[in-house]
Amino acid sequence: xxxxxxxxxxxxxxxxxxxxxxxxxxxxxxxxxxxxxxxxxxxxxxxxxxxxxxxxxxxxxxxxxxxxxxxxxxxxxxxxxxxxxxxxxxxxxxxxxxxxxxxxxxxxxxxxxxxxxxxxxxxxxxxxxxxxxxxxxxxxxxxxxxxxxxxxxxxxxxxxxxxxxxxxxxxxxxxxxxxxxxxxxxxxxxxxxxxxxxxxxxxxxxxxxxxxxxxxxxxxxxxxxxxxxxxxxxxxxxxxxxxxxxxxxxxxxxxxxxxxxxxxxxxxxxxxxxxxxxxxxxxxxxxx
Amino acid sequence: xxxxxxxxxxxxxxxxxxxxxxxxxxxxxxxxxxxxxxxxxxxxxxxxxxxxxxxxxxxxxxxxxxxxxxxxxxxxxxxxxxxxxxxxxxxxxxxxxxxxxxxxxxxxxxxxxxxxxxxxxxxxxxxxxxxxxxxxxxxxxxxxxxxxxxxxxxxxxxxxxxxxxx
Numbered sequence: 330x331x332x333x334x335x336x337x338x339x340x341x342x343x344x345x346x347x348x349x350x351x352x353x354x355x356x357x358x359x360x361x362x363x364x365x366x367x368x369x370x371x372x373x374x375x376x377x378x379x380x381x382x383x384x385x386x387x388x389x390x391x392x393x394x395x396x397x398x399x400x401x402x403x404x405x406x407x408x409x410x411x412x413x414x415x416x417x418x419x420x421x422x423x424x425x426x427x428x429x430x431x432x433x434x435x436x437x438x439x440x441x442x443x444x445x446x447x448x449x450x451x452x453x454x455x456x457x458x459x460x461x462x463x464x465x466x467x468x469x470x471x472x473x474x475x476x477x478x479x480x481x482x483x484x485x486x487x488x489x490x491x492x493x494x495x496x497x498x499x500x501x502x503x504x505x506x507x508x509x510x511x512x513x514x515x516x517x518x519x520x521x522x523x524x525x526x527x528x529x530x531x532x533x534x535x536x537x538x539x540x541x542x543x544x545x546x547x548x549x550x551x552x553x554x555x556x557x558x559x560x561x562x563x564x565x566x567x568x569x570x571x572x573x574x575x576x577x578x579x580x581x582x583x584x585x586x587x588x589x590x591x592x593x594x595x596x597x598x599x600x601x602x603x604x605x606x607x608x609x610x611x612x613x614x615x616x617x
Numbered sequence: 618x619x620x621x622x623x624x625x626x627x628x629x630x631x632x633x634x635x636x637x638x639x640x641x642x643x644x645x646x647x648x649x650x651x652x653x654x655x656x657x658x659x660x661x662x663x664x665x666x667x668x669x670x671x672x673x674x675x676x677x678x679x680x681x682x683x684x685x686x687x688x689x690x691x692x693x694x695x696x697x698x699x700x701x702x703x704x705x706x707x708x709x710x711x712x713x714x715x716x717x718x719x720x721x722x723x724x725x726x727x728x729x730x731x732x733x734x735x736x737x738x739x740x741x742x743x744x745x746x747x748x749x750x751x752x753x754x755x756x757x758x759x760x761x762x763x764x765x766x767x768x769x770x771x772x773x774x775x776x777x778x779x780x781x782x783x
Contacts, residue, residue: 335742338726342743345642348651351658355637358662359630455627462628465674498631 356587357561408480408490412446414453421460425449426477428492434515441508441517445492452476452494459498473497481507481573481581487615488512489573491583504585505596507573511615520572523580523616524609527568532606533582534565537599541589553590553597563589578617579603625671632677633662639744640685646727646739647689648696661688682740682754690732726773734769737762 408430416423427449432438456474463472475495482489489509496502509518523529541553541563554562571583580601586592603616610616633640637658644657661684665671671680727735733755740751741762752759 339743342642342646342739345645346651347638347641348655350655351637351641354655354659355633355662358659359633359666459627459631462674463631498634 353587353591356592360587408478408488410477412449414449416453416456418460420471421456422473422475423453423456424473424475424477425452428478428490430510432510432512432515437510437515437517448492449476471498482509482576484576486511486513487518487574489575491573502586502592503596505571505583507571507583509573518574518615520569523611524606525611526609529606529609530565530568532609533570533580533601534563536601536605537566537582538563540599551590552594555589574615575600578615580606580616625674626666628674628677629665629671629681632681633665636681640681643682643685643739643744644689646735646743647686647693647732649728653692657685657688657692660692661685664688679750679753682744682746682750683756686736686740686754690736693732730769730772734765734772737765738769738773741766 408428410426410428412427412429414423414425414427428445430438430441452474456472459472473496475497476493478490478492480488480490487509489507491505491507494504510516511518520529521527538555541555544551545553556562566582571585573581573583575581580603582599582601584590584597586594586596588597590597606616607613640661641654641658644661645651645654648654648657661681664684665681668684671677727738730738736755737751740746740754741748746754748759748762751757752762755762757765
């Protein structure tokens with residue numbers, strides 16, 4: 330056999346078509362390992378001194394801007410950018426905003442602020458070790474992490490805020506987490522606390538599945554993984570699924586990228602109509 | 618220690634994301650249909666993550682090739698070669714019939730080869746790996762790889778010459 334034929338075979342090999350699902354299969358397989366829990370777990374024993382906060386915090390323009398955006402409602406609850414962590418080394422970029430809340434309930438304030446700080450520390454650590462690993466590996470990698478927060482709802486009664494993390498490494502991956510605070514009662518609102526019992530998990534999941542199906546019927550470009558033929562179909566929300574309450578007093582359930590849909594769908598949200606959960610809410614104070 | 622493992626996992630994850638197409642093709646060359654090839658890619662990643670057998674990060678290339686090759690071979694063994702042909706493949710092969718004079722059919726040619734011969738051809742010639750790397754992946758010594766390559770090419774040659782004579 331001569332080289333030409335071998336070349337031909339090789340060309341055919343290189344032309345083996347790559348199915349669209351490959352991306353999803355790979356990410357999902359990796360995802361199983363990289364559950365978000367482990368991403369944010371922060372070993373207490375690890376020395377906390379690793380972070381070098383940029384010293385120019387208080388004069389940076391971004392900080393000034395975020396100060397201007399601070400929602401202030403009386404002096405009940407305030408959110409502001411507490412620290413900025415920035416790394417800028419060529420292809421490696423990190424830009425982490427650490428938020429801080431101020432409120433009367435000091436125990437809650439401290440708990441939340443500690444959580445925000447630790448999340449940022451973990452992100453920073455992860456970023457640095459990945460950067461080091463890539464460099465050690467002799468690869469000219471690209472890596473960027475961008476985190477910050479956004480206020481979703483700010484009414485007299487409630488404050489819902491989301492923290493986003495966007496990690497880009499070839500392709501990008503966004504995760505969002507929310508906290509909701511009852512400003513008047515200075516309470517932290519959790520998903521289970523809204524309902525009388527655990528039936529909310531099923532009720533909400535069913536509503537979401539219905540919405541997914543409807544959206545897919547109406548728009549063929551939308552895809553959610555709900556069919557049993559899908560590799561890892563959505564069956565139910567978790568007990569502490571990420572959520573916030575919008576300004577219309579409706580419950581909004583949020584899913585990270587790749588959690589229930591292909592990456593191009595991004596972070597997806599579902600508004601749960603209040604009548605669906607009316608019978609099981611503890612009170613109609615938050616959800617109306 | 619606490620930080621060592623996640624770091625390696627990150628390296629593995631990044632490596633897989635970057636080279637997924639390569640591994641898909643490799644798997645495909647054994648099983649010859651997209652669904653099974655995707656299954657193998659998925660299984661291989663699970664194995665890679667759970668086995669924790671990567672000792673030296675520099676060896677990640679041959680380490681992961683080895684996992685994909687072994688997963689593919691296991692799959693074939695289990696399936697005992699009940700070849701499922703999907704629509705795309707059927708169409709590819711049917712349309713290929715008309716200009717069969719110039720095109721050598723990859724599927725058929727490789728299919729005629731026993732898996733152990735297939736591995737050496739694919740890794741050496743299609744993936745452009747060095748003889749030493751092929752040997753490492755297949756857990757053979759270099760001389761055995763050379764012998765198998767020689768035999769594999771001989772089989773292919775007979776096959777193609779006869780095809781040409783048609």
